[in-house]
Amino acid sequence: MGRREREAVARAARLYEAARSLADDHDRAVEAARAALQPIQDATVEQALDAIPVARLQDATGGRLRLGSVDKSGLHTVRQVLDAGPYRLRQVPGVGQRTADQIVAAARQLSAAVHETAAVHIDVDHPEPRTTALVQALHVLVEAGPEARRAVDTAAALSKRLGPLLADARPAAGRLSMLVAGQAKKARALEAVEEIRTLVAEAEQAGTPEALAQASVDLLRGTSADLAAWVDFELRSAEYYGLLAEISGRAPDPAAAEGFLPDGIAERVRDQQLDDSRLRVSLRGYQAFGARFALAQRRVILGDEMGLGKTVQAMAALTHLAAAGQSRFMVVCPASVLVNWTREIEARTSLHVTPLHGPDRHDAFAYWKGRGGVAVTTFDALRGFPVPGGGEIGMLVVDEAHAVKNPRTLRSQAVAQWAGHCERVLFMTGTPMENRVAEFRNLVRLLDETVAERIGDQAGVPGSVAFRRAVAPVYLRRNQVDVLAELPALQQTDEWEEPSAADEEAYREAVWSGNFMAMRRAAYARPEKSAKLVRLREIVHEAGENGLKVVVFSNFRDVLGVVRDALDTGPRTGGPVVGPLTGSVPPERRQGLVDAFTAVSGPAVLLAQIQAAGVGLNLQAASVVIICEPQIKPTVEQQAVARAHRMGQVRPVRVHRLLAPGGVDEQMVEMLRRKARLFDRYARRSAVAEATPDAVDVSDTEMARQIVAAEQSRLGCGSGPTGDADSSEGVDGRTSPA
Template sequence: MATEGPQAGRGVRRLCAQAGELHGAARALREDHHRALDAVRSALAPIRDRLVAEELGSIPVARLKDVTEGRLRLQAMEAAGMTSVRAVHEASRYELRQLPGVGEQTADRALAAARQIARAVAETVSVRIDVDRPEPRTTALVVALHRLVEAGPELRRALDAAARLDERLGALLPVARPAAGRLRMVFAGRKRRTRALAAVAELRQTVRDAQERALRLLLAQATTDLLRPPVSEIEAWVDFELRSAEYYSQLAEISEHRTDVAASEGFLPSDVAERVHAQPLDDTHRRVSLRGYQSFGARFALAQRRVILGDEMGLGKTVQAVAALAHLAAEGHSRFLVVCPAGVLINWTREIRARSTLRALPVHGPDRQDAYAQWCERGGVAVTTFDVLHTLPAPDTSKGAAPALLVVDEAHYVKNPDTRRARTVAVWAGQCERVLFLTGTPMENRVEEFRALLRHVRPDLVPAVRRSDAVAGPQAFRTSVAPAYLRRNQQDVLTELPALLQVDEWEEFSAADQDAYRAAVAEGNFMAMRRAAYADPEKSAKLQRLRELVEEAADNGLKVVVFSYFRDVLAAVAQVLGETTARTPVLGPISGSVPAARRQRLVDDFTGAGGPAVLLSQIEAGGVGLNLQAASVVVLCEPQVKPTLEHQAVARAHRMGQTRPVQVHRLLAADSVDERLLHILENKSRLFDAYARRSDTAEATPDAVDVSDAELARRIVEEEQQRLAGNAAGTACI
């Protein structure tokens, strides 16, 4: 046979050599990854052991009887001073048998019961990494995690590819090798020759696919990332502060912490949950790792096609939507549409570009029709607002122009069917096969509103939604609407997430904001530039977003503290919130002129409020000396020049005594002084300096770390004057 000639043999040998190298690279990556995981587990073990020991120390030794159904006699152990399960767990069999009255059987049963309780405790303890109080054990954990975090989301793709190649090539290579030599094929026998030739064909296809997908380069890059020498302790801590969520995501995956599965899956019935689990989720176009519950949410949207995702604020609804978009793009779909309030349009654009390889196209402003035409022609993710949507021509479904997925953010905006925005969304939703509504408002408290939203996505389910289901409780309600509604709460899924969730809320200047900003830049007034976004409270984009955050927090029963450097900004905030959030008391502001006793009374009133509340404070006055752990949401009206000042203000709420994660929302204006300041806050050398020189004095006084910023302010003013002058010149030339 021609396939058995010398030429064919040499070709097969080359093929086997290529496949062997690819197989070796895949196995090497998996081994390197296992070593990296082992390093994290080794660093994690003593921390978890300590947490388990502390928990066991609080459990009375009498609980051992519960495990053994009362068959254990503990009097001798209690008489010897063993009052907790920890004392028994840490004792050896020999030590227990030395106690008067403790025999071999009692010692064995007691140890077995203590170990059983310890295993149960180990499954529930949550590891918190305290950036303000680093100690050797947590430092070792952060350094070990850094290697995996630095490898980025591409590591998961590389590992998945390596696993497939290792299994496939490991099976094919031994079968194909006889075809590499003529004599081997002669003596192989007919069946073996047939299998060898079939294996060669499969090897050739596998190697070709790997080349087309550049898997060798992907494996090499991932291996290089995992083999980098460990960073210094301070560099690891600085990186942790910049992207703590990614560290906790890795930690939760490695520690295999068990959350309440039913709660993390929104108490869906088993048939719906099974369908969701069976839904694949392609990460080819995704640039972010997902938490388990986030992956489930994206799969839910894909499997159920037309749904409402109602996760509590702070759980990453945007990331789940981006994951669904990326999966559909990998399947070959090209057009997607996101509809949102104007205040979050720029956030969506940035998130899509940062979290995926998809093309984000804002359809907003004077050029919106051109942008829409470009989207119709070239595809991508069009991001538009409720107010703009009605001006866009509906897609021609006969030509397949409908979006593959329509995402409607802050979907409670269309709860009133009589409004223009609701009618417009209804038209688009009717044209789309897949629809994803996002809302952080708990729908089980507003059955009629939920029915209105459900009409957009699953009108067939509306008759089944009864008020009695809501009366029976949130779990019963969610079960009754499971085919179209998924909601998870923070307390159910954030057991291993950081206690601090930071979100940058990017806004575009309104026309009034822009005029005030240009005037401040022309005057060279740095402080006026920083607060220009609040010059006209009624038209302020930042204040509109702040109001939305406060309303969503109120819907979820959360307290909010609002910080600003400027008193007049806080006055504008008080004015807007006072006009629009009557059900939420607004306290303060706390400022430098408010006596200490009065400040504490404001904090006490805020803490004692029976439901949601808002406390306003100047950042320098409220950022030091007050405990605001009643707050679950912190809003920073503008970035601060001094990083430590911002850090201390957040620490007022995010401290011991805080029982749930704290969300920090920083309001930022694009193309402004805010962007310049943000670069400073994220500058690693600046943070490195803060860590390297950390001391009690530095913690108490921001000026002990931060240098004078007069020169910095002057430079930012000059840069903005040049930028705006350049934009004006460019516009004049058009």
């Protein structure tokens, strides 16, 4: 045994000790967070048990218990029963030893269920010592970042490999040890030294000793001041809650996190490796699964509900492919979110990003072709670029892919050409099917013709379970309620406002002219007497008094102008008014308006055209949403609300839909309910199999005509002119076919 071997063993011992030390440092940081969480978790469970009436214990015993006397004795809730215990229960008339034991056992069963499901919500507006301690403890782990997490994983793998090798190599530590060791031990010691030398050389070349040391330093910094921790929590709450889910052991149901995929596909996805070394953020479990799904299945639709982080899942897939040697990627998205995509890639990955937009886009395209990285362009701009050769693009990502559901449009044809030349394609949309199953099939056809044929016009006959099984090879969807237990409450209120005489007059004029769009915005045609405006100002005033930010959505630019005038002329308790953000605002300026709204300290109001701001932009700063009129598609409202009620939101979100009874609003609300049922049946998981698909959904144009005709009949206006019944205002503010 020479000096070279002893030095190799000594270096390995130091590396092993560094790995063990990092593991200990991480364990201490996690235990500190768990200790801070425990009293909050206990209080949450106690509060939940206090809200469960004692009668619910019947459910746990199949209705065998008689609990009337227990309730009359003053034990009204499950928590009170647990606090009382069997001795106190035996004092209740008619309750013997056996019954008391059964009651306590049932209460404990319910308590265990609550412990499994109760989620801790951190109230950012009302910090108190316990939640402050938890946020500070989590802050240590969040600040250490994904690099520390990767270092901890590396440390665990090193410890597992080096521990046995160092034990086997122990005789080689000295000449005497080698002399007294048997022949077999000597041979094994020399083999272990060689393995150690290779392992240590690889670790040193990868910079592992420095990474372990830096991670330990980051984890040992100690807690920050409470104010700094709270500010960081509000900015990065999604990362805090992700850690909280891991620490508390309350990860989402595995089947839900995997989108209830068939076992064979789910197993293949789990086996897919994911290299996140070029990603600068940590992934939640369901997000890592989504990235693996895109990689394993190659050509897919990621249909997660709004707010679950589809963008970061796409970036995780791109960074994995980049680490494996792929050099060029293309992202296609609406112009309104091009800036957001560019920022996200720059901030969350180490990939180079090139926006291909504006007059210099062809020069930028040539630069990207030579430089590599991620190109981000719009649907319209994509048509002007040459279609790539096979294998040239590592992955094509199409955001808001429902925009290409109509194969006759030029944008759909351009995407189809590119998709046909790319081995890996990722479509992203929370609304893959707005009106009918045929539109979803059109998207699937761009990815996999065989799967598309399986979901023909009669695919829904067996019910939604069969539909989901048919599309499972290309389609993954998870819903917020299944995987984001920490989301604050979403409260939706339909505000039915009795029209004023002026509102009625404007509405009757619109009906008489047969102008569907004028009917929809008639409630704002006489601003000085508008009942909806009165209520809107009340909501904004109340939000301002509570320091909350408000986003006001309308389909119509002129309605937003009326709202702005109304807010500007009234008391400014709602804070500054930002916008309006409309389709005519250049895409690069839209994110700037959102940033200005977010940066306001205190209350503020953002005015936004619903189709311009309801796609791609993040509005977590808003906790109050006002929708000025019903929308033609249910998904338009869902998307808009999801811009505020999404991962990262730390406050409850209240949604107010301003509606007028007896007219177009009421008819649209009923038609929207019928449309929403189709989406829920096929695009979401459903335990109820339907006998037949809802294949008779009317088009937007036909819906407008039906409503106009019905209202003309109700108000005795005769047939009247047809006006604009078959048109709607697009996000650019012009009137365009629906």
